[in-house]
Amino acid sequence: MTLMPILQIDTEDAAEYAIVCGDPKRAARIAAKLEHARELAFSREYRTFTGEIDGVRILVTSHGVGSAGAAVCFEELIRAGVKTLIRVGTAGSYSEEHPAGSLIVSTAAVRAEGLTRALVPDGFPAVGDSDVVNALYASAQEQGGIVKKGLTVSLDVFFAGVEEVPHKKYKQAAVLAVEMEIAALYVVASLRGARAGAIVALDGYADSDLAATYDPHTNVVADAVEREINAALGAIVRLAKQEA
Numbered sequence: 001m002t003l004m005p006i007l008q009i010d011t012e013d014a015a016e017y018a019i020v021c022g023d024p025k026r027a028a029r030i031a032a033k034l035e036h037a038r039e040l041a042f043s044r045e046y047r048t049f050t051g052e053i054d055g056v057r058i059l060v061t062s063h064g065v066g067s068a069g070a071a072v073c074f075e076e077l078i079r080a081g082v083k084t085l086i087r088v089g090t091a092g093s094y095s096e097e098h099p100a101g102s103l104i105v106s107t108a109a110v111r112a113e114g115l116t117r118a119l120v121p122d123g124f125p126a127v128g129d130s131d132v133v134n135a136l137y138a139s140a141q142e143q144g145g146i147v148k149k150g151l152t153v154s155l156d157v158f159f160a161g162v163e164e165v166p167h168k169k170y171k172q173a174a175v176l177a178v179e180m181e182i183a184a185l186y187v188v189a190s191l192r193g194a195r196a197g198a199i200v201a202l203d204g205y206a207d208s209d210l211a212a213t214y215d216p217h218t219n220v221v222a223d224a225v226e227r228e229i230n231a232a233l234g235a236i237v238r239l240a241k242q243e244a
Ligand SMILES: O=P(O)(O)O[C@H]1O[C@H](CO)[C@@H](O)[C@H]1O
Pocket: 021, 022, 023, 064, 065, 066, 088, 089, 090, 091, 158, 179, 180, 181
């Protein structure tokens, strides 16, 4: 029995699977879908629940906004005993083919944030586990709506300063969506021998003026978040069956 210093969860309560998300309220929303759900800890931005889906016990933990803090969450979950992590997030779109309300499964993430540079050398890939990515994609397709899989980019910046964020280049290079934590998740999971995947609900266009237009609280986004939560839970059930 060891208490994780930051998440404040005990190794005794660890599960093989964890869903991670930025928003503590989203963690509660996911936990509400579980059987035998209970809250384990709420420490800083990290709120952790446990419960079961189809007999598979999982953890659900919020990781806040940004890679540095999120990496603490990923690291401690893995130290506690989690082997498979799925991020259920929101992201901005680069294409009118995928408007707000679409779902993107991230196969790999461009490391355009600072945290992973402090962990691994340049050129180290931030790549999802293919079994987890495929399970997520199959489960997401069952949910309906627009679902794509492909590259995402993880940034540190949300509201731009005076430096230009190269959205145009990412878009030209076929990146589908921009968010802030998938690269950290994929790198930490690779370093620690865990497997990870990520799905994001698009909440608008990333290369528009976010300060003026960003509204992640529409019904369209709420519906997409509902579908991605169901997709993540479905993916865990699929993966658990593959291993049984
Ligand atoms: O909705 P979440 O999971 O927080 O993900 C996205 O939303 C936040 C920005 O509003 C960032 O954390 C970004 O990655």
